[in-house]
Amino acid sequence: MYDATVDEVRGRRIRVGGQWLVDWASCNYLGLDLDPEVMAAIPPLVERWGTHPSWSRLLGNPRPYLEIEERLTELLGAPDTLVLPTITHIHMSVIPVLAGTGHVVMDAQAHKTIYDGCAVARGRGATMHRFRADDVEHLEEVLAGIPAGEQVLVAMDGVNSMTGNAPDLVRFAEVCRRHDALLYVDDAHGFGVVGESPTAANPYGLRGNSIVRHAGETYDNLVLVGGFSKAYSSLLAFLALPTWLKDHLKVAAPPYLYSGPSPTASLATVLAGFDVNERRGDALRQDLLRRTRRVLGHLDALGVRTPNRSGFPIIEVPLARAEDIDAVGDFLFDRGVYVTLAAYPLVPRDQVGFRVQTTAANTDEEVEELCETLSELARRFPLQEAEQQDAAA
Ligand SMILES: Cc1ncc(COP(=O)(O)O)c(C=O)c1O
Structure with missing residues (x-):
């Protein structure tokens, strides 16, 4: 296999x-x-936009991109969103920007693509630290050892791709805020599956709007990363972030400037996926x-x-x-x-x-x-x- x-x-x-x-x-x-409804959404959009925009996003954004970001921002209840082709592109390009020459503190069992993003950050001058998987106390110890005032990014998974469990995001976010560290969460497996207002009878919650809403958390000092390549069966990924950071990444994250974008079929299936998700x-x-x-x-x-x-x-x-x-x-x-x-x-x-x-x-x-x-x-x-x-x- x-x-x-x-x-x-x-x-x-x-x-x-x-x-x-x-x-x-x-x-x-x-x-x-x-899903027949999702499949049927592809031909009309391809007829209007061709199979692939081919411009990098900085060069030109077919209008469906803007619609996707607007709808996603509303669904997540986030300040803003930025979409790029894959989570791998995002980790490799955004983690180094957010870590700068400061510190990146990674869950020791974080997904390999997070590790790779952290390794690029280290190559650009950041110091890499690890904390034991899912261990908030250990994270706190590591953060306490970093001199105050330095730039710190904490990177970890949301719903874990192996165990299927979610971290206690409320505690992780609290510790990060107290230490003035930016929390960066990859919820590749949670987006589309878990969402707001979970109950014992419905542990997944509603709307599939990801782990931040599932935990009843806010986006203060927290960047959420997710993807459409799992629950939404499409090739696109996103960051939920403040608008000032989005504007900065448009010039600082290489995939926005230099990479080929997602094909039109993926934009169509994301938009149709939003409709299906809603209904x-x-x-x-x-x-x-x-x-x-x-x-x-x-x-x-x-x-x-x-x-x-x-x-x-x-x-x-x-x-x-x-x-x-x-x-x-x-x-x-x-x-x-x-x-x-x-x-x-x-x-x-x-x-x-x-x-x-x-x-x-x-x-x-x-x-x-x-x-x-x-x-x-x-x-x-x-x-x-x-x-x-x-x-x-
Ligand atoms: C937790 C996690 N992050 C990132 C990825 C990679 O996502 P993408 O295919 O969008 O690069 C995966 C894929 O398996 C994953 O499980």
Whole structure:
């Protein structure tokens, strides 16, 4: 399940060579990649604007860009937004600008693209520090060691791409504000899935407007980064930021000046995605929640550990013996279950396993098939036991 050629797609089933599998590795959480309304939005916009604007954004912005930023700013409840093609472009170009020759303080398990952005910042003269994953007290200690008055950027993930859990953003934001550090949060997996006013019955909250609103936080001293390439199935990414910073990045962040922009098809699917989100997004998230709960409940009944405590649709299943990973991969592939394998050294040995992502486009039958396969897997291979979860938590 690495570097596979996918020959055909039918709904959430994919064909790899002669094998049909259900795709549990997709990040298309809302299923918009397969939504007829979203697909139908592409041809009319391409007819008006051609396939690709080709100008860098500084050179010329097709009007749909402005509409996207306006609608996104309203959805997020942010002061302003700036869109660029990918989050990777954003981290590599914006983290160095925000860190300057000061300090960048990174969650030790932050996504690799954050790390790469921090490494570029270090190359330009910033000092790099790390704090233990999800450990606010350790962040506070690191910040206390930095001389007052120096420029400090704290970079971390929102909804974690492996555990499916969200950090306690309120505490992180409070510590950063107290130390006058700018907090920079990558919510690639939360945007479109989590949103404002969560409750125990609806832990995802409403509108999918990302982790800041989900936590009831503000954008004071906080820059949110997110992307459309997961829940919205489109190639575009954004920063939520104050207008003065947006204006500065227009001349200081190289992708705005020099990179090719997102294709017109992506602009069309983002705009159609906003429409669908407004009318049907909360219903899609209810489906997603129901399917995710079914899988989490099944793992619980099997006594199998997953780090997921949030109920968000990212479910990692760590193995008891890291060396089983190849055999587990073969077993799942043969049973028609396509997952993301997390092998050593991509993850530490005690986290070797696989990750399942549920999407609104998976059917209930597919979920039941998955649960059966997980039962069989648990009989054949030792998995970490749920009791260990409590000890780990
Ligand atoms: C947390 C996180 N950040 C960034 C990225 C990269 O996003 P993009 O494809 O927009 O560069 C990913 C993709 O997997 C991710 O999971």
